[in-house]
Structures are given as C-alpha cells and as structure tokens.
Amino acid sequence: xxxxxxxxxxxxxxxxxxxxxxxxxxxxxxxxxxxxxxxxxxxxxxxxxxxxxxxxxxxxxxxxxxxxxxxxxxxxxxxxxxxxxxxxxxxxxxxxxxxxxxxxxxxxxxxxxxxxxxxxxxxxxxxxxxxxxxxxxxxxxxxxxxxxxxxxxxxxxxxxxxxxxxxxxxxxxxxxxxxxxxxxxxxxxxxxxxxxxxxxxxxxxxxxxxxxxxxxxxxxxxxx
Amino acid sequence: xxxxxxxxxxxxxxxxxxxxxxxxxxxxxxxxxxxxxxxxxxxxxxxxxxxxxxxxxxxxxxxxxxxxxxxxxxxxxxxxxxxxxxxxxxxxxxxxxxxxxxxxxxxxxxxxxxxxxxxxxxxxxxxxx
Numbered sequence: 001x002x003x004x005x006x007x008x009x010x011x012x013x014x015x016x017x018x019x020x021x022x023x024x025x026x027x028x029x030x031x032x033x034x035x036x037x038x039x040x041x042x043x044x045x046x047x048x049x050x051x052x053x054x055x056x057x058x059x060x061x062x063x064x065x066x067x068x069x070x071x072x073x074x075x076x077x078x079x080x081x082x083x084x085x086x087x088x089x090x091x092x093x094x095x096x097x098x099x100x101x102x103x104x105x106x107x108x109x110x111x112x113x114x115x116x117x118x119x120x121x122x123x124x125x126x127x128x129x130x131x132x133x134x135x136x137x138x139x140x141x142x143x144x145x146x147x148x149x150x151x152x153x154x155x156x157x158x159x160x161x162x163x164x165x166x167x168x169x170x171x172x173x174x175x176x177x178x179x180x181x182x183x184x185x186x187x188x189x190x191x192x193x194x195x196x197x198x199x200x201x202x203x204x205x206x207x208x209x210x211x212x213x214x215x216x217x218x219x220x221x222x223x224x
Numbered sequence: 225x226x227x228x229x230x231x232x233x234x235x236x237x238x239x240x241x242x243x244x245x246x247x248x249x250x251x252x253x254x255x256x257x258x259x260x261x262x263x264x265x266x267x268x269x270x271x272x273x274x275x276x277x278x279x280x281x282x283x284x285x286x287x288x289x290x291x292x293x294x295x296x297x298x299x300x301x302x303x304x305x306x307x308x309x310x311x312x313x314x315x316x317x318x319x320x321x322x323x324x325x326x327x328x329x330x331x332x333x334x335x336x337x338x339x340x341x342x343x344x345x346x347x348x349x350x351x352x353x
Contacts, residue, residue: 187312198308
C-alpha cells in the first residue's frame with residue numbers, strides 16, 4: 001500500500017477501497033434474554049451510512065502525509081449486522097419493520113420498537129512525534145438508540161453510546177484481506193454495542209418499560 | 225481435563241514494561257498448576273498505548289519463568305467469548321468490578337461452558353462454577 005501511495009500520489013491519482021466488515025460474533029453474547037417482542041426500525045440514513053476517509057501516512061517527526069488512498073467504510077451495514085445479532089440475543093422475538101416509529105403499527109405484536117441512529121464516525125491515523133514516526137489507527141463511533149413504547153408510541157429513552165478502538169500496530173491490508181482487524185472499525189462498533197447491551201438494563205426508563213411489559217412478576221424477579 | 229481461568233488485569237502500564245500495576249484474582253503464580261489457564265488483559269482506559277499483546281509480552285514470560293506449567297488463554301479469544309463483557313469500554317477497572325462481572329450467573333455459565341473455573345479471592349482457594 002505504501003508503494004501504491006508513493007506511485008499514486010505524485011501522479012495525482014487516487015485509489016478507493018470499498019471495505020467490507022465481517023461482524024459475525026463467534027458465540028451469542030453473554031446476556032439474559034428478556035421474554036419480550038421487540039421491533040427494530042432502521043432508517044435509510046442508517047443503513048446507507050458510509051464514510052470516505054483518506055489514509056494519512058506518517059513521515060519523520062510525526063509529519064502527516066496524504067496518500068491518495070481512500071477507504072470507504074460501510075458503517076451502516078456493519079452496524080446493522082451486529083445490531084441484529086445483539087437484539088436477537090437480548091429479546092426472545094425480534095421483528096424487523098419498515099414503518100418508522102411515528103407510524104407505529106398498533107396491531108404489530110410488539111412490546112417496544114428500537115431505532116438506532118448513527119451520530120458520528122471518525123477514523124484516522126495518529127503519528128508519533130519521534131523521528132521514526134510510528135502510526136496507529138483510531139476509530140470512534142457513536143449512536144443514538146431510541147426505544148419507543150408500543151402502548152402509546154411514546155419515546156421511552158434515547159441512549160447515547162460511543163465505541164472506540166485503537167490499533168497500535170496496524171497491519172496494511174490489501175483487497176479486504178485482514179482489514180477487519182487491522183483498521184479497528186469492527187472493534188469500535190462492537191465496543192459501542194457492548195456498552196449498549198450492558199447500559200440498557202441500567203436505565204431507569206427502561207426499568208419502568210420492562211415492568212409494564214414483562215409477563216409476570218416472577219419472571220421480572222428472575223431477570224434482575 | 226479441567227481448565228482453570230485466572231483473571232489477571234494489567235491496570236496501569238507506563239511505557240513499555242517500566243511500570244506495571246497488576247491486579248490478580250488468584251493467589252501467587254507458583255500455586256497455579258497446568259490445570260490453570262490464565263488470561264492477561266490490558267486496561268485501555270488507563271493506558272491506550274499498552275494493549276493486550278504488550279501485557280502478554282511484558283508479564284507473560286516472567287510468570288512462565290516462575291511456573292512453567294502455566295497455560296495462557298489469548299486475550300482476544302477470551303474477550304470474544306465473553307462479549308459484551310471485557311470489550312474495551314466494558315472491561316472492569318478494578319478488583320471490585322471484576323468481582324461484579326464474575327458474579328453474574330450468565331458470565332459464570334459461559335466460562336463454565338468453555339470448560340473454566342474462576343479464581344475468586346473472596347473465597348479461600350478455587351471457586352468452581
């Protein structure tokens with residue numbers, strides 16, 4: 001890739017990599033499943049969210065060099081892949097809907113509707129200041145995850161979550177191979193979703209929503 | 225063969241291998257046997273320039289020198305199998321945090337399903353789950 005950058009950049013050329021991330025978890029997440037039916041609505045903006053970032057190289061003493069190599073990150077589809085997996089392990093039934101929360105179908109047999117939104121995504125290289133400048137890649141992704149009550153369509157809670165990753169020794173990846181780990185994007189998305197899974201149960205608004213929808217008090221006690 | 229997982233967390237690492245503060249859920253290393261597997265986890269909240277590999281490189285050889293029967297579980301594998309716990313933002317930062325996570329039935333169940341036992345220093349000796 002470095003060679004490509006040396007050749008391409010002075011020639012005024014650029015190269016674009018459409019990246020793909022494998023978000024498949026090796027095992028289902030470690031979480032107690034709630035006996036609830038939840039709908040999920042992905043906005044078109046969420047699914048189609050991509051970010052194009054130019055790879056910055058590190059020159060001597062922390063100099064940042066443009067490379068003419070652009071990464072196109074499919075943040076939306078990668079986030080959707082993982083969100084589908086985690087909510088399937090959090091709730092017994094998950095129904096995908098194309099109806100936005102404003103037109104929540106009252107006859108849809110659900111207890112609540114989740115609507116994740118991507119707030120921001122940043123990926124960059126950081127160069128150290130020493131002469132033989134070392135580089136690392138940093139990813140930061142944030143989401144707003146809305147939960148609507150099926151009873152009246154009201155917003156139960158809006159959770160802001162952020163995920164980060166730093167790859168200290170990034171390996172160059174060619175043609176999608178090894179890009180999953182070397183760029184740190186999948187890790188940052190996983191980090192944010194991990195925080196969501198754990199923080200979800202700590203929200204007082206979620207607690208009230210659970211109380212209203214969990215089938216029996218016995219089940220409620222077992223789940224807490 | 226029974227596998228034992230002892231959780232060790234390197235909490236604060238300043239520069240490579242100069243200062244390492246680590247916290248252990250187990251007793252001393254020489255009391256561990258080949259039945260024990262150990263995972264070394266970095267704490268990215270304390271020092272993001274010191275990752276799991278660095279902790280392994282830094283502490284692993286010294287521990288192995290003390291007890292050559294020790295077996296190490298790669299941090300990456302451990303974190304994957306215990307997801308969403310032990311992600312960078314959800315890794316506990318202190319012993320109390322570790323105790324809370326390890327006390328969760330679903331976490332114990334997953335470790336157990338992976339053939340593990342967790343050392344818990346609130347009990348005397350091994351705490352089999």
